């Protein structure tokens with residue numbers, strides 16, 4: 001029997017139970033939509049069926065429309081691949097069915113799944129079931145009536161909040177909002193749902209059609225005020241606010257002209273928006289992020305992850321404390337080891353402050369914070385390390401010291417290293433790099449750095465612990481900067497090169513933030529600290545001397561008493577309580593820098609468009625990404641998309657660095673770089689990989705056709 005199917009069983013009570021089978025999440029693939037249409041038609045026709053219950057198999061109701069279908073639409077441009085389920089299924093077959101239909105929701109009802117449930121005449125859910133319309137986070141709007149039925153069930157303000165945030169609520173909150181009629185324990189869900197369906201059929205309970213309700217919407221003027229406020233909010237907070245405005249337009253249509261007209265407009269707008277670049281980028285990223293869990297010869301060879309209950313963290317600095325915080329808030333016991341009691345006390349205080357910050361920001365309850373701190377213990381030697389499952393070392397960058405630490409405490413050891421030192425640490429099969437991004441308890445990315453000698457079991461263990469502590473672990477090979485920092489080292493350098501060619505620094509900042517990065521390359525330096533930047537640049541200069549641009553500007557800044565955000569004086573002025581302000585008094589320092597580098601052609605600033613500024617900053621990054629792909633530092637091109645978004649805040653709606661480069665086109669990237677390399681030097685020289693793909697017309701993201709390269713770092 002096909003794994004993907006819809007079944008129907010009619011009980012002696014005359015209730016038909018319709019079940020969706022499409023593991024793991026019962027998403028609505030085309031055969032599921034067709035199967036549902038067929039079964040509801042049968043319900044309506046059969047005289048022995050009084051009512052129906054709609055449910056999902058395997059503990060999940062329905063995870064929404066199958067996004068593989070959306071990806072097919074993106075590849076082909078053919079929107080007709082998405083069946084017209086909004087009117088035909090959710091309205092005609094379900095809501096307007098002659099028999100009452102009750103949704104029995106286990107586990108989750110997301111997107112189209114919740115929309116199907118809202119078309120039903122009542123909803124019974126298990127405790128803690130997740131309910132959401134997350135379409136906006138995928139660059140879509142709901143397409144099965146969600147924009148019309150959710151406001152009618154929970155009220156306009158709450159519906160808008162759920163839609164704009166894409167965040168799930170639990171069934172308990174759903175019950176309070178009247179989205180859910182009854183909460184029933186899992187083992188009684190079907191029984192309670194059948195009874196509810198019969199009660200409606202026999203008129204003991206009201207037969208409610210969500211789309212016809214108006215009682216929760218309020219008066220027209222109230223509704224318009226709520227919508228006005230929502231539009232204003234979306235403009236302020238949403239980076240893709242056109243999508244949010246489109247969703248609000250569709251809601252408004254239903255308020256002004258009734259739910260049915262709203263449905264028609266929703267369907268029309270859904271079908272336009274599904275082809276937008278934003279949707280292409282975000283859906284690509286959805287699958288890219290999930291692909292990172294699949295690592296050949298690690299996750300496909302039947303290994304089981306070891307249980308990690310206790311971790312030794314060595315070093316109570318910024319990074320060690322961030323890592324320790326991430327572990328304890330995820331219920332993993334931590335032994336924090338420091339050299340002396342002063343350092344240890346500082347470390348513990350830092351972790352307490354991290355945990356306190358999470359409570360203040362509403363990310364952690366006070367109870368959970370207390371529990372987390374109770375499983376943290378500070379130590380000054382290794383005597384209690386006998387039963388730790390893993391050791392994470394976050395001491396200073398010194399091979400000798402790191403080796404000493406691992407020799408002293410190695411049981412089953414995971415090592416943290418920030419440079420390619422892991423190649424030099426023994427035993428090589430059990431030492432692995434865990435590159436967290438600072439602050440480690442907040443940033444979502446974890447680069448897992450393996451060498452060819454690292455054991456698959458150790459890689460799997462670290463991937464598993466990464467997920468437990470809510471990170472997205474991405475396995476990468478070992479090289480200077482690993483995948484993310486290596487790919488992005490030309491980012492700030494490209495920006496500096498432009499300044500030395502005479503381009504206004506704050507214009508570059510504006511171009512980059514308009515593109516969607518949260519801050520420009522210069523503000524990033526202010527925030528990270530110049531010392532860090534110079535040290536990293538020097539590492540890259542050593543590793544890749546053929547293509548590094550070292551501007552004297554940062555050193556000139558430091559000589560002028562500017563240290564960035566840390567002393568309030570950088571490219572921007574930082575004052576407590578106000579936004580960073582561009583500092584015009586840096587101009588003479590920039591001019592001094594330009595005098596030193598003498599890069600401006602004939603001593604005059606170059607003339608350049610905003611588009612060229614963007615490209616001269618980002619194409620060198622694409623070029624380095626090509627080298628990273630060529631050396632197989634990542635398992636697949638889309639891993640660089642995930643890491644660029646999670647590690648560098650590359651705008652998610654652009655799908656990540658390689659995806660974006662392919663939308664621009666390899667040929668354009670190549671030709672532009674070639675032209676600039678002739679004019680401005682080797683910083684722009686196109687890589688072999690880029691050249692080859694541009695000439696042959698192959699996308700940068702396409703997998704290599706040859707067998708594993710001899711250059712592979714995996």
Ligand SMILES: C[C@H](O)CC(=O)SCCNC(=O)CCNC(=O)[C@H](O)C(C)(C)COP(=O)(O)OP(=O)(O)OC[C@H]1O[C@@H](n2cnc3c(N)ncnc32)[C@H](O)[C@@H]1OP(=O)(O)O
Nearest residue numbers: 025027063064065066067068110111112134142143144290
């Ligand atoms: C017309 C409608 O209005 C439009 C829509 O319905 S749009 C779709 C709305 N639905 C969603 O946004 C749900 C998307 N899914 C998720 O957020 C998460 O998968 C989840 C929170 C449900 C579960 O997370 P988690 O337990 O970590 O499992 P996760 O690894 O993400 O997913 C399990 C598998 O299901 C796949 N999957 C999840 N949701 C999917 C979807 N909607 N379509 C296709 N595949 C999906 C994943 O790709 C993954 O496949 P893999 O094992 O081959 O990699």
